[in-house]
Amino acid sequence: MTEENGFKYSILASGSTGNVTYIETPERKILVDAGLSGKKIEGLMNEIGRSLSDVDSLLVTHEHKDHVAGLGVLARKYKLDLYANEQTWQAIGESCGKIDTDHKHIFEMGKMLTFGDIDIESFGVSHDAAAPQFYKFMKDGKSFVMLTDTGYVSDRMRGTIENADAYLMESNHDVEILRMGNYPWRLKQRILSDHGHLSNEDGASTAISVIGKQTKRIFLGHRSQENNLKELAHLTMENTLMQHDIDAKNEVLVLDTSHVEASPLYHI
DSSP, X not given: OOTTSSOEEEEEEOSTTOOEEEEEOSSOEEEEOOOSOHHHHHHHHHHTTOOGGGOOEEEOOOSOHHHHTTHHHHHHHHOOEEEEOHHHHHHHTTTTOOOOGGGEEEOOTTOEEEETTEEEEEEEOOSSSSSOEEEEEEXXXXXXXXXXXXXXXXXXXXXXXXXXXXEEEXXXXXXXXXXXXXXXXXXXXXXXXXXXXXXHHHHHHHHHHHOOTTOOXXXXXXXXXXXXXXXXXXXXXXXXHHHTTOOTTTTSEEEEOOSSSOOOOEEO
């Protein structure tokens, strides 16, 4: 595949402490979310040999701090074009400081926008935010889907995201570790609810229902530091794939993400 075909991506950070993903084509350099400080995000960009000064657009999934902590700083320093749906902009309000209205754009839920040489489709998820949405990136018959921060996956969502080349799939918690842990009962209920987060088992069963012949990689995303173990999340996904006769070593690779270390820059 030539450099012009497909596109590149890196999960710069994924976890309950902060989320940032980078998408690159010959024409566009895009971030999804900015859930860490500007300084930390610049450091993660440097890890993959890139700079924030090259980024032109930033897509927001929802207003929670682990997705927008650095939004205002990046917007002001790098003059980025920012995209979110109207309810999310209202929910963000002034929490990220003053953002120039010329740089704030509407990306409606359930719509597709073209950014230069890449098409991006938004889709709604089930989470306790104003109007949370995630994204599917498409170029040259290749696609990458981001799906975290959802309590369940509807048939409609499955139809939108099926048979992607790669997924960032939520594996937030192990149900038993969460139940036995120190979180207040109300917070446990929130995480386990239909407006919370997918467990390891939920993420694995979702993966089984959407992967197809094109699928080559599944990244395990938004893993809780308190209520999960990296090895457990990985094993749950691999075992589920193998139980459905999918070779998790050669056919579909299961890859971990980190809340402090960028993934390599993958070419799709």
